[in-house]
Amino acid sequence: MILISNATKLYDNGVKGIDNVSLTIQSGEFVFIVGSTGSGKSTLIRLLLKEVDLTSGQIKIGRDNLSDLTRHQMPYFRRRIGVVFQDFRLLTNKTVYENVAFAMRVVEAPNRDIRRSVPVVLAQVGLQKKAKSYPSQLSGGEQQRAALARAIVNRPPLILADEPTGNLDPGTAWDIMGLLEDINDRGTTVVVATHAKELVDEMQKRVITLKNGAVIRDLAKGGYYDED
Amino acid sequence: MRISSVRYYVSEAFKNLFRNHLMTVAAILTVSACLFILAVSLCLALNIDYLLEQMEQSLSVVVYLSDELDADQVNELYKRIQDIPYVKADSVKYISHEMAIERFIESMDADPSLLDGLPDNFLPRSFELEAGDLAYRDVVIEELKGLAFRGVEKIGNQEQYVGLLTTINNGIRVVSVIVIAGLIVLSVLIIVNTIKITVNSRRTEITIMKYVGATDWFIRWPFIIEGLLIGLIGAAVPLFFSWLSYRNVLAVLRDNFISVEELFDFKTTFEIFSLLIPLTLILGAGIGIIGSVTSMRKYLRV
Numbered sequence: 001m002i003l004i005s006n007a008t009k010l011y012d013n014g015v016k017g018i019d020n021v022s023l024t025i026q027s028g029e030f031v032f033i034v035g036s037t038g039s040g041k042s043t044l045i046r047l048l049l050k051e052v053d054l055t056s057g058q059i060k061i062g063r064d065n066l067s068d069l070t071r072h073q074m075p076y077f078r079r080r081i082g083v084v085f086q087d088f089r090l091l092t093n094k095t096v097y098e099n100v101a102f103a104m105r106v107v108e109a110p111n112r113d114i115r116r117s118v119p120v121v122l123a124q125v126g127l128q129k130k131a132k133s134y135p136s137q138l139s140g141g142e143q144q145r146a147a148l149a150r151a152i153v154n155r156p157p158l159i160l161a162d163e164p165t166g167n168l169d170p171g172t173a174w175d176i177m178g179l180l181e182d183i184n185d186r187g188t189t190v191v192v193a194t195h196a197k198e199l200v201d202e203m204q205k206r207v208i209t210l211k212n213g214a215v216i217r218d219l220a221k222g223g224y225y226d227e228d
Numbered sequence: 229m230r231i232s233s234v235r236y237y238v239s240e241a242f243k244n245l246f247r248n249h250l251m252t253v254a255a256i257l258t259v260s261a262c263l264f265i266l267a268v269s270l271c272l273a274l275n276i277d278y279l280l281e282q283m284e285q286s287l288s289v290v291v292y293l294s295d296e297l298d299a300d301q302v303n304e305l306y307k308r309i310q311d312i313p314y315v316k317a318d319s320v321k322y323i324s325h326e327m328a329i330e331r332f333i334e335s336m337d338a339d340p341s342l343l344d345g346l347p348d349n350f351l352p353r354s355f356e357l358e359a360g361d362l363a364y365r366d367v368v369i370e371e372l373k374g375l376a377f378r379g380v381e382k383i384g385n386q387e388q389y390v391g392l393l394t395t396i397n398n399g400i401r402v403v404s405v406i407v408i409a410g411l412i413v414l415s416v417l418i419i420v421n422t423i424k425i426t427v428n429s430r431r432t433e434i435t436i437m438k439y440v441g442a443t444d445w446f447i448r449w450p451f452i453i454e455g456l457l458i459g460l461i462g463a464a465v466p467l468f469f470s471w472l473s474y475r476n477v478l479a480v481l482r483d484n485f486i487s488v489e490e491l492f493d494f495k496t497t498f499e500i501f502s503l504l505i506p507l508t509l510i511l512g513a514g515i516g517i518i519g520s521v522t523s524m525r526k527y528l529r530v
C-alpha cells in the first residue's frame with residue numbers, strides 16, 4: 001500500500017525533516033509513528049499527503065508515485081486519503097453535517113448519496129445529535145469526531161492522522177483512538193503520528209520510532225519507548 | 229458539472245456575500261463609483277462626438293459661380309453637382325446675388341446703406357453643399373474640380389474649421405479611451421484589494437478544501453459567482469442613476485435652452501443606454517470576476 005524508499009526531506013533552512021527513511025506499510029495495517037518533538041513525524045505525514053515534496057528517494061501510495069503526480073491529479077489523489085489533524089480544521093461557518101457533506105460535494109456526489117451517507121457516518125462517530133451544531137459549539141472531542149467523520153465519509157483506503165489526540169483529555173483521546181481502530185477493523189489503513197504514550201503502549205499496534213528524521217525502531221506489536 | 233454542484237456554488241456565493249457583508253458593500257460601491265464615472269464620461273464623449281459630427285456635416289463646401297453663367301448653365305451645374313457621389317442631393321443650395329448680400333449684411337450686423345452704390349453682383353452666386361463625413365469632403369472636392377465646368381470660379385472648403393474639428397475629435401477620442409481604460413484598471417485594483425481582505429480570512433478554508441480533495445475549479449466557482457454578482461449589482465446601481473440623470477439633464481436643456489436644441493441634437497436616452505447598459509454590465513461582471521479570482525489565486529497553490 002505505502003512504499004517509502006530512501007526518502008529524504010531537506011527543508012530550505014537546511015534541516016533534514018526526514019533522513020533516508022525506507023518503510024513498507026501494508027494495506028489494512030494500523031501504524032503509530034512516534035518520536036520526540038522535532039523527530040520528523042509531521043514531516044513524514046506531510047510527505048505522504050504530498051503537502052511537501054521529497055528532496056530525494058521515492059514514495060508510492062497504491063499505484064501513485066508521489067513525485068509523478070501532476071497538479072491536476074492532486075485533488076483526486078487527496079480524495080483517496082482521509083486526513084485528521086491535531087487542530088481539527090473544520091470549516092467554522094458550516095455545521096457538523098455540512099462539514100461532512102462538504103467532503104462529498106467536493107467529489108460531486110449526488111445529493112441523494114450525501115443525504116444517505118452523512119447521517120450513517122455521523123452515527124458511526126457518535127455525533128448524530130450534534131449534526132446541526134457549528135464547530136464552535138462543540139467540545140474538542142466532538143470536533144475531532146466530526147473531523148474523523150469527514151475523513152471517512154468517502155471511504156478512502158488510507159487515513160493519515162497527525163496527533164489526532166494532541167488537544168484532547170485522556171478519556172476523549174481513548175474514544176478517538178477507539179474510533180480509528182474501528183475504522184481500521186473495517187479494512188482501512190491507518191497511520192497515526194502521536195505522542196500519546198499510554199495509548200500506544202496499550203493498543204499494541206505496529207510502532208515506528210523516528211529520531212532526527214531517521215527510523216530507529218520498527219516493532220510489529222509494541223509500545224512507546226522514551227529512552228534512546 | 230452536476231446541477232447539485234451548480235446549486236452549491238451559487239448558494240456558497242450568496243452565503244459568502246452575506247457573511248462578509250461589509251466587504252460586499254465596499255466592493256459594490258467601488259465598482260459602482262468607477263462605473264458611474266465611466267458612464268458619465270461615456271455620455272459626455274458620445275455627445276461631444278455626436279456634436280462634432282453634426283458640425284462636420286454642417287460645414288458646407290461652397291462652389292462660387294462666375295457671372296458669365298446664364299440660368300440654363302447654372303441649372304445644368306446644379307444637376308451635375310447633385311449627381312456627385314457622397315453629396316447629399318437635398319443639401320445642395322443655390323445662393324443668388326441678393327441672398328449673398330442679405331447674408332453678408334446679417335452676418336456683419338452692418339448698415340444696409342453701406343452697400344448702396346455697390347453693384348448688385350458685388351458678391352458672387354454660389355452653390356452650398358454638404359458632403360457628409362469629413363472623410364468624404366476631399367473626394368467630393370476632387371469631383372467638383374473634375375467637373376471642369378467653365379464658370380466655376382473657386383471652391384471654398386472652410387479648411388481651417390475642418391482641420392480644427394478633426395483635431396478636436398481625435399483628441400477627445402484618445403482622451404476618453406485613456407480615461408475609460410484607466411478607470412477599468414483602477415476598479416479592478418480596488419476590487420482585488422477589497423476582496424483580498426476577506427480572502428485572507430478564507431485562506432484556511434481554502435486549505436481545508438484542498439485537503440479533502442477539492443479541485444481548483446470547485447474552490448474557484450463560488451468566488452467567480454460572487455464576483456459576478458458584485459459586478460452586476462455594481463453595474464446596475466450606476467446605470468440606474470446615470471439613466472435618471474441623463475434624462476433629467478436632457479429635459480432641463482430642452483426646457484431652458486430651446487435654442488440649443490435648434491443648433492444641435494443630443495443623443496437620445498435610448499441611443500446612449502442601448503450601448504451603455506450592455507457595456508456597463510459586461511464591464512461590471514468582468515471587473516467583479518477578475519477581481520475576485522485574482523485575489524484568491526495565490527491561495528490555490530497549497
Ligand SMILES: Nc1ncnc2c1ncn2[C@@H]1O[C@H](COP(=O)(O)OP(=O)(O)OP(=O)(O)O)[C@@H](O)[C@H]1O
Nearest residue numbers: 011013015016017036037038039040041042043044
Ligand atoms: N516548514 C519547515 N521549514 C523548516 N524546517 C522545518 C519545517 N517543518 C519542520 N521543520 C523541521 O523539521 C524537523 C522535523 O519537524 P516535524 O514537524 O516533522 O517534527 P515532529 O516530529 O512532528 O515534531 P512534533 O512532535 O513537535 O510535532 C524539525 O527540526 C523542524 O524544526
Ligand SMILES: [Mg+2]
Nearest residue numbers: 041042043162
Ligand atoms: Mg508534528
